[in-house]
Amino acid sequence: FSATSWQQRSGGPRYLQLYRHLEAAIKDGRLAAATTLPAERELATLTGLSRVTVRKAISQLVMDGLVVQRRGSGSFVAPQMKRLEQSLSALTSFTEDMHRRGKASSSETLSCGIYLPSPEEIIALGLPSGGQISRITRLRRADGIPLAIETSSLSTEFIPDPSCIETSLYEKLSVDGIRPSRAIQRISACKLTPEQAQLLEVSEGDAALYIDRTAYLPSGRVIELTTGVYRGDIYDFVAELRNA
Template identity: 40%
Template sequence: MRDKLAVNKAGNTPLYLQLANNLRDHINNGDFDPGSALPSERDLSEMMGMSRVTVRKGIDKLIEEGLLFRKQGSGTFVTRRIEAPGSSLNSFSDDARSRGENPGVIWMIKTYASPTDEEAAALKIASTAKVARLGRIRLSGGEPLAIEHAVVPAQFLPALNDLGDSLYEALSALGFRPVSGTQRIRAALATPTEAGMLCISENSEILRIERLTKLADGTPVEFTRSAYRGDRYDFVTDLHGPSDVR
């Protein structure tokens, strides 16, 4: 490990940048497995003959870049990028469980309201209709990964007091699980509020996703806008050529 991260103390490049550059190279080359823990800052300090302040500064730079992340009380880990299928209608909870992680939720809002004109048009309901407005921070393995704001016609859901953490499980229980939909993804920068919720730096890259899902008969059931961490997610879509190509 020490040889991999060796720095030139006589050089002009600050030591924390040398450490960050070396760590970055080895992470990108696959020398550190995704999800693996780095040695503690204390151990790195002793190993490299650097102050803990210098080591922390180098690690902080890679955390800002999204290559590393800290877990309170556990240490610093190599970020594991999540490949989410861009063409599958999966729930956040199901995706987390498929990776062997426990999904979690921090509720921001769970209330009944009237839809905005845009929401009413998307869901094809009257502006006087009753909708459930659901705002959540989505966690996987205790790490905040996304902010979701969903609007669902109230008729498709149980009473809000009976609504669990998974929206799709609640819809499925009443026979309203969506089977099709469209989503739009665009790159953006996190606002100060979003950055605080997701434990990332302000102006970090995020992916804004707008999703409209439908029942088998084409009835819209869910209109959701989300902000996903760009340092953690890759949305992957399989491509196929024209069916008549021989």
């Protein structure tokens, strides 16, 4: 903290001064990702501010995704990630995409199971009578930073047990020679729910991209219905347009 040379100024709420000071130090890298912030009491001593003021500044930094608080281990600077450009011209998987960028991808399964399909899902996935759905919801990370939450639904004919998808769904399908050949993807704006914001380590109500993908096999059958929320502060989806 000493590296950030705090100096109280006159004017403006004090918590905001501390907030802006720490925000600037995080954004310009003086306070690197994963740096542990001094405890509230210590910060109060270092800055000459009250603990209530320090707490307010830290809470705001947490709300804005700049600081992460873990029970028992204090507050530390959240990992920062540059914006990612995602091309809309190729059908890739999250794992492939991160690999191509030289990032380590990981997935945390939030829920998974086998379900009876809704009438809409029977039609959308072209399920045979009595067919069931394997559904998996994953929190997807790159270099440990949470980027998206995705829920994928597939016929159990293709994925009999969703709990066996350890890293990549597309890799799992490719073991059986299955690979989607095209997809329709719809992107719309949404706001994160408190639960989604917590998982993605951003603020409640932050803007995000809601993405819906229906992927098809070469035969024309739908293989995958996936919906997800992608962090709006990180993702840019880019398409090249040509004059028709």
